Amino acid sequence: MNERHEKMRRENGYFERDGKLYVLTQQAYLDGSNEHPYYTAGAICTADEVDEDGWQPNYKAIWEILDSYRPEDMQEDCACNWYEPDEIEESGEYSIEEDRCC
Template identity: 45%
Template sequence: MKVIFKNKEYTLTQEAYIAGTNENKYYEAAAIDENGNKYIVVWNILDNYSPEDGDDEGWACDWEAPTNVYSI
């Protein structure tokens, strides 16, 4: 999967997984840019997402709109 953040394209190298603390959960996944530099892509969980109600993780975030990307 490819995502764009601040006009730069990143290719995910793993599936997103839940991270953070009980008070501040989010999803993240490793990614690379066109030059092979490594990054972590972060998505905030949507307010209306509720895994307790059986919601599918596909609805947990706006996967097309990451909230942050940082270099590792």
């Protein structure tokens, strides 16, 4: 893992899936609708190849809000099982050098 991966890992978080490490490229944020809210964040997999232009696959991670979560009584870090997103799907590409996805 390179220095930029480590910085993003410290600042935004990470999770493992199928033996691979995913580093969040941003803080997770509340998304969805009033009827179905969830948290989402962009992520990159440290095992993925970076192409000659510095791009690699970008992923969208989704965490369902736990039924036991009560925002009026609990901190947001209790809202989801942050180490196990419910879904992860490829969503474009990400450039660490430019800190952006497309």
